[in-house]
Each structure stands twice: as structure tokens, then as C-alpha cells.
Amino acid sequence: MNDVPLLVYLGIGLFMFVTGAVGVVVRRNPVVVFMCIELMLNAVNLTFLAFARYAPSPLVADKQPTWMAGQMAVIFVMAVAAAEVAVGLGIIMAIFRLKNKVDLDELSSMRG
Amino acid sequence: MRLNPLHTPPSIDWMVVSPVLAVSVGGVLALLLAMFRPKADNTAVIWTSLLALFGAGYALVAQLPLPEASTFGDMVYRDRLGLIAQLLIVISTAVVILFSEQYLRARRIPFSEFYPLALWSSAGAMMMVSTKSLLMVFIGLEVLSIALYVMAGMAKQSNRSEESAIKYFLLGSFASAWLLLGIAYIFGTTGTLNIEAIAGAAVSDNALVRGPLLFGFSLLLIGLLFKAALAPFHQWTPDVYQGAPINVTAFMATVSKAAAVVTLLRVLNHALPLKDFFIPALTVVAMLTMIVGNIAALAQTDVKRLMGYSSIANAGYLLVAILAHVKSPDQVPVTTTLFFLVAYAATTLGLFAILTLAAKDGKEETSFADLNGLYHREPILAVCLAILSFSLIGVPPLAGFLGKFLIFQDAIVAEQLPLAVVLAITSVISIGYYLKVVRATWVDEPQGEISTRSVLPGGAKFAALACTGIVVLLMILQTPVSKFISGSGQPSAPLSASANAQPDR
Numbered sequence: 001m002n003d004v005p006l007l008v009y010l011g012i013g014l015f016m017f018v019t020g021a022v023g024v025v026v027r028r029n030p031v032v033v034f035m036c037i038e039l040m041l042n043a044v045n046l047t048f049l050a051f052a053r054y055a056p057s058p059l060v061a062d063k064q065p066t067w068m069a070g071q072m073a074v075i076f077v078m079a080v081a082a083a084e085v086a087v088g089l090g091i092i093m094a095i096f097r098l099k100n101k102v103d104l105d106e107l108s109s110m111r112g
Numbered sequence: 113m114r115l116n117p118l119h120t121p122p123s124i125d126w127m128v129v130s131p132v133l134a135v136s137v138g139g140v141l142a143l144l145l146a147m148f149r150p151k152a153d154n155t156a157v158i159w160t161s162l163l164a165l166f167g168a169g170y171a172l173v174a175q176l177p178l179p180e181a182s183t184f185g186d187m188v189y190r191d192r193l194g195l196i197a198q199l200l201i202v203i204s205t206a207v208v209i210l211f212s213e214q215y216l217r218a219r220r221i222p223f224s225e226f227y228p229l230a231l232w233s234s235a236g237a238m239m240m241v242s243t244k245s246l247l248m249v250f251i252g253l254e255v256l257s258i259a260l261y262v263m264a265g266m267a268k269q270s271n272r273s274e275e276s277a278i279k280y281f282l283l284g285s286f287a288s289a290w291l292l293l294g295i296a297y298i299f300g301t302t303g304t305l306n307i308e309a310i311a312g313a314a315v316s317d318n319a320l321v322r323g324p325l326l327f328g329f330s331l332l333l334i335g336l337l338f339k340a341a342l343a344p345f346h347q348w349t350p351d352v353y354q355g356a357p358i359n360v361t362a363f364m365a366t367v368s369k370a371a372a373v374v375t376l377l378r379v380l381n382h383a384l385p386l387k388d389f390f391i392p393a394l395t396v397v398a399m400l401t402m403i404v405g406n407i408a409a410l411a412q413t414d415v416k417r418l419m420g421y422s423s424i425a426n427a428g429y430l431l432v433a434i435l436a437h438v439k440s441p442d443q444v445p446v447t448t449t450l451f452f453l454v455a456y457a458a459t460t461l462g463l464f465a466i467l468t469l470a471a472k473d474g475k476e477e478t479s480f481a482d483l484n485g486l487y488h489r490e491p492i493l494a495v496c497l498a499i500l501s502f503s504l505i506g507v508p509p510l511a512g513f514l515g516k517f518l519i520f521q522d523a524i525v526a527e528q529l530p531l532a533v534v535l536a537i538t539s540v541i542s543i544g545y546y547l548k549v550v551r552a553t554w555v556d557e558p559q560g561e562i563s564t565r566s567v568l569p570g571g572a573k574f575a576a577l578a579c580t581g582i583v584v585l586l587m588i589l590q591t592p593v594s595k596f597i598s599g600s601g602q603p604s605a606p607l608s609a610s611a612n613a614q615p616d617r
Contacts, residue, residue, distance in 0.1 A: 010300075017289075017293055020289070021286075021289075024282070030278055030282060033282055034282065034285075037282070037285045037286055040286075040293075041289055041292065043293070044289065044292045044293050047293065047300070048296045048299065051296065051299055051300035066303055066304035066305070066306075069247065069299065069304065070296075070299055072247075073295075073299070073305065076247060076250075076251055077250075077292065080250075080251065080258075083258050084254070084281075084285055087261050087262055088261075088281055088282075088285070090262070091261065091262075091265050091274065091277045091278050091281055092278065094265055094268055094274050094277075095275075095278060098268075098269070098271060098274055099271070104278075104282075107275045107278060107279070108275075109271055109272055110272060110275065110276075110350070110351045110354050110355060110417070
């Protein structure tokens, strides 16, 4: 399985991350924006896993027992993302109840 | 199945985690209690929350003389910087809770869930400042933020509150994704999530290590700059501050900012070999923040929004203090940053406590015109508001002056003259908008009839008076407070020594 070099995984991770970041900037529906943020978090998860799996990576010479922390981090990130989904959808629901639509461009009652 | 005898579970030092435990368990208890409370009576919930915060404060003070320690596999760390920051967070949360209840009732959003959420949020902030593990920094940041997103949108009937919640939520999670990618790359180059390893990897000659490390470190900094509301990552601040309920804004301006600034300080302290890389970049950020925050504040007509820009400007001053410390860690103590944070927190909390009187019959108006005639209604509070505004400007005998003066001195000692000059000039500019607040309370007469009835309830009045007292007395108490923060008669020897401890890896 180590035939695939680490850099490929890092590249895919960065590609996913940039795709998500661009999506956050260009999309106007908060649900889609939020999906893009989830994509960014998944990209980070892939990066963490790749680093942990390829230990010792070509980047660091010595192998340390702490490499396992990368896999542990992924679990934590997934838990945090789940909590964010719950709160985020709740906020979007609250806005929908108030205005009957959700569009980020129309959320600009404050200026200055 | 027999367990390997070598795998004995590590012993856990519960003392180190007791403050965070007290606050988060207190939040759970408060939430349970809310289910059994008499209809819409939050008294028991409030007292449980305050008791939990008091317990945490006691545990923190009791740990002050103890040596540095870590537990849970190095994920929780105790040192003086962390203890003082946690103490500041706990006290700020308690003050916010003090003036929340009557305000929430006046806004017609008397949800008891506010108190557990505030406790959990401050537990997240406490985790952030008491760790050397980057993963814990991320988790603490998210625990802090997720509860704050809910609190910002607490006024369900208010367009502005919901708008502020969704903006804060989307931009906050966007920023933490960048922070997380940074942590992943730092992990990839150091092989551990411990902050201390950054310095070791930074001195490596291997370009394959240095490049990704710098990439990861920059992204980590961006995440923290966003949280501390430093330009150019500050755009969310005015909207979120203006839209959120006042007590939540006060919480953001103090607890959230203190956590981000102290974490930034800790991260930079452990990355001193990267000094040449981040000091120039952050110098630009600090200047930009001070200029943008102060100039944009001049045009504001809403006090809450003005306080948002004021908090940006103050974040800039704090960054100057941090930069002076990391530029010459031996001459400039870390005490200044914490001292300014204390002064800033006292001033801001007092101001927001007074502002809560803007809420009436479920609405809230915080434009300058709504402050007119305050001295007829509440002469003492009008004096307090003036004192607090003068402290934010930096008028000599007050806490704000002392904080700015110490930062100015540090910047000179650390030979960062440009920063010191910008600090002085922007402080002069800030007179323009803080005086508008004073003018609105004392000079401009209200349009309608003047109500002479006292409107501010006891809790808020107490909070406002206590904060004003601290602001006035901090000058006299400078030496004992500095000694308390630094932990000795010597200006901050143990604190800066521990904060600069070089990694053994």
C-alpha cells in the first residue's frame, strides 16, 4: 500500500481543501457553504491520516511513538464537525423561520 | 486475556484538570436544574453557575504556588501563564453572568440555557490556555466557539441576532478549518502535536521540513488571528458584536479574546527560532489592526458596533505587547500582556454592564441617541461610563493608561519604534470616538420626556461599579497585581522563564 507516495495524499488533501475554500467564498446558500467547510475538514482528516500512516515520513527522519496522535486527531475532528453540524443547522433553521428563506447576500442589516 | 503488566494506566493528576472539570460539570448541573426549576425562575441556575465558577477560581488560586505539571498524557498543562489566564476567564464569566439575568428578561429571552452554555464556553477557553497540545488548542477553541454560536443567536426573534450567529458560525468554522490544516502540517513535520516540538523542527536544515512547517505555522497563526479579531481577519467582528445580545458580546470581547491572545502568546513563545519569519509579518498585522480599528470606529453611530471596533484596536495593542515580548524575551516580561488583558477586561465588562440598560420591552436600541440623558436617570452610572471611556482612551490615572503605557515602554525596550509610534498616534485618534460616548451621556439632551426612574437592576449595577473600581484602583495596585501575575518580587522572572522554556526534544 505504500506504493502510493505520501505527496499524492497530501496533494489530494490540499486539492479538496482548496475546493472547499473556493466554495465557501463563491456559494451563497449557507447550507452549501457549510458543506464546503465540512469538505475542508475532511481534507484535513486525510492529511492527518496520511502523515500518521507514513510515519516516519520523508519529512522527519526519526520515528516517534507520538505518530499515533494523527489517527486520534481524526476522531476528535469528526466529533467536532458533528457538533458544528447540529449547531449550524439549528441556526439556519432559526433564520428560515424568521424570514422564510436563507440567502447570505440578504443577511446585511448591519452596515458601517 | 491477560493484560501486559507494562501497560499500567498512567496516573492522573486530577488537581490540574479540576478547574475545567468544575466549570463544565457545573454547566451540566445547571442544565439539569433548569428542568426542575419553578416556572421561568432562573435563580437556582444562576447560583449553581456562580458556585461552579467560584469552585474553579478556588482551585486555580490553590494551584498558584504549585510547580508546573502536566497530566492526561501531556494534554493538560499547568503553569502560571495558564493559571492566571484561566482565573481571568473565570472571573469575566462570573461578571457576565451577574448582569445577564435582568437584561435577558428585558429582552424577553429569559432562557436558562444561557448559563450552562456560558460555562461550557468558558471551559473551552480554559482548555485552550492550559495546554501545550495543538489538538487540545483546537478542541478548546471549538468548545468555546460552538457554545458562542448558539449564544449569539439566542434572541430568536431578532433578525440581527440570527444574522450575527450565522456570520460568526460560518466564518468561525471556516477559520478553524485553516487552523486545523496548519496543525496537520505541523504534526507532519514534527511527528507530535506538542507545541514544544515546533522550535526543534524549525532549526532543521532540511528544506522539506522547514517549508511545510512554515506553511502549517502560518495557517495556525491565521486561525488564531481570526479568533483574536486582528486585521485583516477582523471583518466579522463589528457585525457579530452588534447583532449578538449585549451580555454575549461582553463575553466574546473578554473571554474569547483572552483565550485567543494567551494561546497566541504561548504558540509564539514556543516558536522563537521562527522569529525572523513571523515578527515582520505580525508587525504589519499589529499596525494594520490598530489603524483599521481606530479609524473605522470614528464613523460609528452604534455603541455596540463601536465597541466591536474598539475591541479590534485593543487586540492590536495586545499584539504589540506580545511582539515586544517575543522579540526580546529576556528584557520584556510577559506580564504586560496579561496586565493589559486585565485592564481591558475590567473596562469592557463595566461598559457592557451599563449598556444593558438599553434593553426595554423585548427591544434593544444602542445608538448614541439612546444614551442621551443617562445622567438624569442614573447619575452614578453616567460617571462610571465616563470613567470607563476615559480608561479606554488612556487618560493617566486609569487602568487603560497604565496598560498602554507599559506596552509603549515594552515596545521601546524591544526596539520596535514603529509599533510604539503607531500605538501612540492611534490612541490619540481613539479620543474622537470614545468622547462621543461621553458626550452622548452628558451633553446631548434626550428628545422625549426624561424618566428619572432608576432602571438598571442590582446585578448589573454591582458589576458596573466593581469594574469601575478596579479600573480606578489598578494604578495604585500596579505593583501587587504585577507581582501576583508574575509570581514573584522580581518582574516576572518565573513566568517568563517558564513560558520561554526551550524544548528538550
